[in-house]
Amino acid sequence: MESKKNLVESLETTNNFMQFAMNALRLRLQKPVHHLEKNLSLNSEPEEEIELPEISLEEVANHDSASDCWIVIYDRIYDVTKFLKLHPGGDYVLLEHAGRDATIAFRGAGHSQEALDSLKKWLIGQLPEKERIFRCEKPIFKTLLPN
Numbered sequence: 001m002e003s004k005k006n007l008v009e010s011l012e013t014t015n016n017f018m019q020f021a022m023n024a025l026r027l028r029l030q031k032p033v034h035h036l037e038k039n040l041s042l043n044s045e046p047e048e049e050i051e052l053p054e055i056s057l058e059e060v061a062n063h064d065s066a067s068d069c070w071i072v073i074y075d076r077i078y079d080v081t082k083f084l085k086l087h088p089g090g091d092y093v094l095l096e097h098a099g100r101d102a103t104i105a106f107r108g109a110g111h112s113q114e115a116l117d118s119l120k121k122w123l124i125g126q127l128p129e130k131e132r133i134f135r136c137e138k139p140i141f142k143t144l145l146p147n
């Protein structure tokens, strides 16, 4: 009887310990992930908060031609009109996305770090908070965001 009681006690202790360990692990996992989410970018330097003018998708859609070409990449707006003829991937891939979101195509093309850095040159604004899907509280994914 005594040994049964001991066994039950020991099982309870083990159970408590396992719960404690699981909670500790959960906390341990939460911390770095949260930290990473905040700072994830291809550059090693932490992302700076940039004050950019807000431009809606409706406004972006007005700039959809070779003489006036805006595209959206990771919730930011780029005026690529002057870049069309310079783009190593050709102007047509940019024109296909004129006035629209080009993030998936941009990501799919597997651009280099240099290409990601060069985005800044054409940056003119960002989507309003409610239209963002990457740089927002519950993004689709947070990896590979350019600064």
Ligand code: HEM
Pocket (backbone or CB within 6 Å): 078, 080, 083, 087, 088, 089, 090, 093, 094, 097, 102, 105, 106, 109, 110, 111, 112, 113, 114, 115, 118, 119, 122
């Ligand atoms: C402002 C936006 C963009 C910038 C600054 C940019 C920049 C560049 C750069 C610098 C390269 C040379 C290779 C590299 O360094 O990765 C490149 C290649 C390429 N880009 Fe873009 N790109 C932009 C948007 C896009 C978009 C929206 C697409 C859509 C599919 C695209 C498709 C390609 C492809 C297919 C290549 C490979 C060309 C080849 O190797 O023959 N790019 N881009």
